[in-house]
Amino acid sequence: MRLGDGGLAAGRLSAKARMYGFVISFLAVPLVLYVVFVISPYVQAFYISLTNWRGVSASPQFIGLENFTRLLDDDVFWAAVRHHGLLLLAMPLITIAIALFFAFLLNLGGGSKGGTMTGVRGSKFYRVVYFFPQVLAVAVVGVLFQAIYRPDSTGVLNGLLSMVGFKEPVGWLINTDLALWSIMGVLVWQAVGFYVVLFSAGMSAIPRDVFEAAALDGAGRFRLFFSVTLPLIWDTIQVGWVYLGIAAFDAFALVQVLSVDRGGPDNATTVLPLEIWRSAFTFSKFGYASAMGVALFFLTITFAALSLRVTRRERIEL
Numbered sequence: 001m002r003l004g005d006g007g008l009a010a011g012r013l014s015a016k017a018r019m020y021g022f023v024i025s026f027l028a029v030p031l032v033l034y035v036v037f038v039i040s041p042y043v044q045a046f047y048i049s050l051t052n053w054r055g056v057s058a059s060p061q062f063i064g065l066e067n068f069t070r071l072l073d074d075d076v077f078w079a080a081v082r083h084h085g086l087l088l089l090a091m092p093l094i095t096i097a098i099a100l101f102f103a104f105l106l107n108l109g110g111g112s113k114g115g116t117m118t119g120v121r122g123s124k125f126y127r128v129v130y131f132f133p134q135v136l137a138v139a140v141v142g143v144l145f146q147a148i149y150r151p152d153s154t155g156v157l158n159g160l161l162s163m164v165g166f167k168e169p170v171g172w173l174i175n176t177d178l179a180l181w182s183i184m185g186v187l188v189w190q191a192v193g194f195y196v197v198l199f200s201a202g203m204s205a206i207p208r209d210v211f212e213a214a215a216l217d218g219a220g221r222f223r224l225f226f227s228v229t230l231p232l233i234w235d236t237i238q239v240g241w242v243y244l245g246i247a248a249f250d251a252f253a254l255v256q257v258l259s260v261d262r263g264g265p266d267n268a269t270t271v272l273p274l275e276i277w278r279s280a281f282t283f284s285k286f287g288y289a290s291a292m293g294v295a296l297f298f299l300t301i302t303f304a305a306l307s308l309r310v311t312r313r314e315r316i317e318l
Contacts, residue, residue, distance in 0.1 A: 042297070049290035055280070060287065067291035077292065080272045081299075083180055084249055087187075087271075088303065092244035095188050096237060099195035102130060104225055106196070107203040108211060127200070131193040142257030145186050149173050149258070174260055176268040183258055183269055187251060195240050202236035203229060242307050249300045252277065272296045 049067055053060030071077050106123040120126075133141070148156040149172035158169040172182040206229070214228050230237070252273035256262060262278070263270030272292055280289035 045290045045293050045297075048287055049294045051287045053287045053290075054284045055286045056284075063287070067288050068295075070288065071291055071295060076267055076270060076275060077272075077295075079267050080270045080275050083269065083271055084299070086180065087184060087248035087251060088245055091184055091187055091191075091248045092241050094184075095191050095195060095244055096240055098188070098192050099199055099240070100225075100230075100237075102126075102192070102196045103199035103203060104221075104229060107200055108221075108224065108229070127197065130196045133190045134193050136190075138253040139257065141186065141190055142254060145258060149182055173258060174265055176265055179259065179265065179269045183251070183254055186254055186258065187247070190254075191244065191247065195244075198240055199233060199236060202233035206232050238308070242304050245303050245307055246300055249273075249296060249303070272299075 048060070050062060050064060051060035052063050052066075105120050106126055136144075150156075150158065151171040151174050152169050153159055153162055155169065155172075157172065158166075161170065171178070173179050210228060210232070211224060214224055250273055251271050255269050255271050255274050256277075259269040263274050273296070276289045276292045276296070279285045279292065
């Protein structure tokens with residue numbers, strides 16, 4: 001090797017070192033912040049779940065897995081888990097079905113005009129209307145639906161039912177059989193707009209030539225939706241399903257605002273985040289609350305991993 005070649009190689013190594021140093025200098029601060037404010041609280045929560053800390057003592061007593069053993073015999077904990085299971089099955093399915101229907105109408109429901117697939121008339125206005133619930137604060141949504149679900153004739157729903165012949169008001173939030181479904185309806189109502197926009201973006205990214213070719217081959221709207229649109233936006237639907245599943249493991253704010261006695265009646269609407277909050281800040285059982293948090297963490301991670309695994313399919317390239 002000539003002397004000049006050695007100098008050139010050393011120069012390349014020096015340039016790479018400077019480049020890596022430049023990249024690391026930008027990544028170091030975000031990485032430190034992530035470790036301090038995200039990873040560190042997780043580690044701390046895992047440790048607290050193994051103690052009997054009540055939020056006061058500076059040196060909590062280590063009790064091992066006792067908190068987790070108590071969880072296995074806690075009826076309220078298992079009621080919350082069952083509610084999450086119901087939310088996990090129904091909420092993503094209903095939300096995605098409604099959002100896909102509206103997104104298809106807004107992007108392709110108008111048929112072919114001038115050789116181009118278009119949405120229904122007024123689709124831009126409808127996009128704003130569907131997305132409107134997303135800009136409302138949870139407290140506003142809670143107050144709004146408290147008026148809608150009021151269990152007498154002054155409630156919006158009961159008022160409408162009385163107009164069509166129903167004399168007995170329905171206790172939407174005080175009936176143990178209806179309360180969770182009523183809150184789920186609010187969750188779906190608030191979430192649909194975002195997923196309409198998400199799926200509309202996915203449909204807009206599909207070349208219009210694909211739809212026009214399918215229409216020329218005689219595909220109707222039903223066939224166009226299930227045979228062309230769904231396979232091409234499957235990745236977007238998969239992401240939406242995971243997001244909605246994670247949201248189903250939350251629901252704290254609306255349950256807190258809408259439910260009777262925070263999770264009632266008779267624990268019919270309670271969810272794990274609410275029980276974590278109650279155990280920590282009402283009963284000062286921070287160790288037990290952290291154990292619930294750890295259980296919720298693993299439930300969420302398991303759901304996300306299984307969803308990505310089960311819904312995986314080959315990508316369709318255009």
